[in-house]
Amino acid sequence: MAKLLEGKVAVVTGAGAGIGRAHALALAAAGAKVVVNDLGSDRHGAGRGSQAADEVVREIQAAGGEAAASHETVVTREGVDGILWVAQSRFGGVDVWVNNAGILRDRTLLNLTDEDFDRVLEVHLRGTFLGTQVAARAMRVQGRGGRIVNTSSLSGLLGNFGQANYGAAKAGIYGLTRVAALELERFGIAVNAIAPLALTRMTSDLEMVAGASVDELGPQFIAPAAVFLASPLSDGITGQVLGVQGGKIFLYRMEMTAGVEKDAASGPWTAEEIQAAWERISA
Ligand SMILES: NC(=O)c1ccc[n+]([C@@H]2O[C@H](COP(=O)([O-])OP(=O)(O)OC[C@H]3O[C@@H](n4cnc5c(N)ncnc54)[C@H](O)[C@@H]3O)[C@@H](O)[C@H]2O)c1
Known part of the structure; x- marks a missing residue:
C-alpha cells in the first residue's frame, strides 16, 4: 500500500530539534522526501552549526527514509x-x-529591547513570510498545488505574560495564514497553522509545562497534525489553526460577538451609549 505522502517533497524549517525534528521524522515516515533545515542556533538565536540538521537527516536515513540537510x-x-x-x-x-x-527572547514589555523585538519578529514573522512566499511561487509554477503549514502559538492567539515580541510575531503568523489561505486557494495551495504546546528546549523552563513529562507532552504529539495538514486527508481545509497540546486537539478561532446595531439615521454611537450597551456588546 502506498504511503500517505509517497512521492511528495516536504521542507521543514528549524527541523534540527524539538517540534521541527518530530515533523521531519513523521513526514519522512509517511513517505515524503524531507529537506531538514536548521541553522543550529541556541534557543535565543545565538550560534550556528550544521550538526543539528545533519543528525536528523541521518536519523531519517537510518529509518529507511530520504532526507537532505x-x-x-x-x-x-x-x-x-x-x-x-x-x-x-x-x-x-x-x-x-x-x-x-x-x-525566544522573553522579557516583560517594559524591559524589552529593540534588539529582542526585532530578532524574534525576524525569525518567526519574516521567516514565515519568506517561506510562504518562496514556497507558494514554486508551487504555482509546478502547477500541482501544495500545502503550507505555519506555526503560531497560544501566546499570539490568547496572550502570554512576558512574550510581547513572540506574541506579536505569532499573532502576525495567524494573520498571514488567513490572508495567504484566501489568496492561494485558487492555485490549489492550502495554508494552515499549528499552535502547539510541547516540552522542548524552548519551553523546558516555562511554568505552563512544569511537571509534564515528554511522554505526555512531547513533540511526537504535534507531528501527526503536520502530516494531516500535509496530506490529502485534509483536502478542503485551509486557513485553520489547529491547537495541539499532548493528547488534546482543537481549533483556535478569532471571535466576533453578535454585537449591537443602532439605527444609523440616529448618528454614530456616543461614548456614553457604548458604556451603557457594554454588556450586550461583549456578550
Ligand atoms: N514548544 C512549544 O510548546 C511551542 C509552543 C508554541 C509554539 N511553538 C513554536 O514551535 C516551533 C518549534 O519550537 P520548539 O519548541 O521545537 O523549539 P526548539 O528551540 O526546540 O527548535 C527550534 C529550532 O529552530 C531553529 N532555528 C532558529 N532560528 C532559525 C533560523 N533563523 N533559521 C533556521 N532555523 C532556525 C533552531 O536552531 C532550533 O533547532 C517554533 O516556531 C515555536 O515558536 C512551540
Whole structure:
C-alpha cells in the first residue's frame, strides 16, 4: 500500500530539534522526501552549526527514509531561496513547506529591547513570510498545488505574560495564514497553522509545562497534525489553526460577538451609549 505522502517533497524549517525534528521524522515516515533545515542556533538565536540538521537527516536515513540537510537561515531571502534550492536540486520540487523555525527572547514589555523585538519578529514573522512566499511561487509554477503549514502559538492567539515580541510575531503568523489561505486557494495551495504546546528546549523552563513529562507532552504529539495538514486527508481545509497540546486537539478561532446595531439615521454611537450597551456588546 502506498504511503500517505509517497512521492511528495516536504521542507521543514528549524527541523534540527524539538517540534521541527518530530515533523521531519513523521513526514519522512509517511513517505515524503524531507529537506531538514536548521541553522543550529541556541534557543535565543545565538550560534550556528550544521550538526543539528545533519543528525536528523541521518536519523531519517537510518529509518529507511530520504532526507537532505539545509543549514540556511529563514531570516533572509537568500537563505530561504537556498532551502528551496535543496528541495529542487535534490528532490525535484516542493509539495509541502512547514514554517517552524523559532527562537525566544522573553522579557516583560517594559524591559524589552529593540534588539529582542526585532530578532524574534525576524525569525518567526519574516521567516514565515519568506517561506510562504518562496514556497507558494514554486508551487504555482509546478502547477500541482501544495500545502503550507505555519506555526503560531497560544501566546499570539490568547496572550502570554512576558512574550510581547513572540506574541506579536505569532499573532502576525495567524494573520498571514488567513490572508495567504484566501489568496492561494485558487492555485490549489492550502495554508494552515499549528499552535502547539510541547516540552522542548524552548519551553523546558516555562511554568505552563512544569511537571509534564515528554511522554505526555512531547513533540511526537504535534507531528501527526503536520502530516494531516500535509496530506490529502485534509483536502478542503485551509486557513485553520489547529491547537495541539499532548493528547488534546482543537481549533483556535478569532471571535466576533453578535454585537449591537443602532439605527444609523440616529448618528454614530456616543461614548456614553457604548458604556451603557457594554454588556450586550461583549456578550
Ligand atoms: N514548544 C512549544 O510548546 C511551542 C509552543 C508554541 C509554539 N511553538 C513554536 O514551535 C516551533 C518549534 O519550537 P520548539 O519548541 O521545537 O523549539 P526548539 O528551540 O526546540 O527548535 C527550534 C529550532 O529552530 C531553529 N532555528 C532558529 N532560528 C532559525 C533560523 N533563523 N533559521 C533556521 N532555523 C532556525 C533552531 O536552531 C532550533 O533547532 C517554533 O516556531 C515555536 O515558536 C512551540
